[in-house]
Amino acid sequence: SSELTQDPAVSVALGQTVRITCQGDSLRNYYASWYQQKPGQAPLLVMYDENIRPSGIPDRFSGSSSGNTASLFIAGAQAEDEADYYCNSRDSGENHVLFGGGTKLTVL
Amino acid sequence: QVHLNQWGARLLQPSETLSLKCAVYGGSFDFYYWTWIRQTPGKGLEWLGEINQSGTINYNPSLSSRVSISVDTSNNHFLLRLISVTAADTAVYYCARGVHRRHPPSRFYQYMDVWDKGTTVTVSS
DSSP states (O other), X not given: OOOOEEOSEEEEOTTSOEEEEEEOGGGGTEEOEEEXXXXXXXXXXXXXXXXXXXXXXXXXXXXXXXXXXXXXXXXXXXXXXXXXXXXXXXXXXXXXXXXXXXXXXXXX | OOEEEEEEOOEEXXXXXXXXXXXXXXXXXXXXXXXXXXXXXXXXXXXXXXXXTTOOEEEOTTTTTTEEEEEETTXXXXXXXXXXOOGGGOEEEEEEEEEEEEETTTEEEEEEEEEOOOEEEEEOO
């Protein structure tokens, strides 16, 4: 199946750690990338490859992968982390790009 | 610092053709996949397709009969055309730079690291 599945919504208490997951068969061949999107803004890349943060992304963001599941962790979540998060991968068989449906993160 | 800027018609009538152009400033046009993505109101991201400098093109299968992407390497532009638009094509359209690499020994990774700010295209009669 060439789909990526995310939980629609996740919440975390301020300062706590949250895990956002993404599942799909393509993740057995491709490491996920992760994007943060705030209202009215373009998506921002926050994680790629196995666990690489682009310049400027705080080190409280980390990533991991196991089997068909990729995870984005935010340690010590801040109010400014409240956003939609999308995972992204590629279907190598069909050579097209996949996005998960997005997870809305609420910081309580 | 690479940045992207797109332009094109923002209000279309049903059955017309959507045409958007994205210019790449401040970086190489080579070694990347130049990508179009859209987001319908209140919904998630939808990949439309990509092209690299050698003309390799991949399209979203659900749109492949209506979409075409081309590249103008002499001007560092890439273009999106979507024919026979309907209200369902109303969305924010983004252009982005895509990277697709091998992660030895046996896996890969891909991501879009540079995005433009997006253009809202409305289809309405």
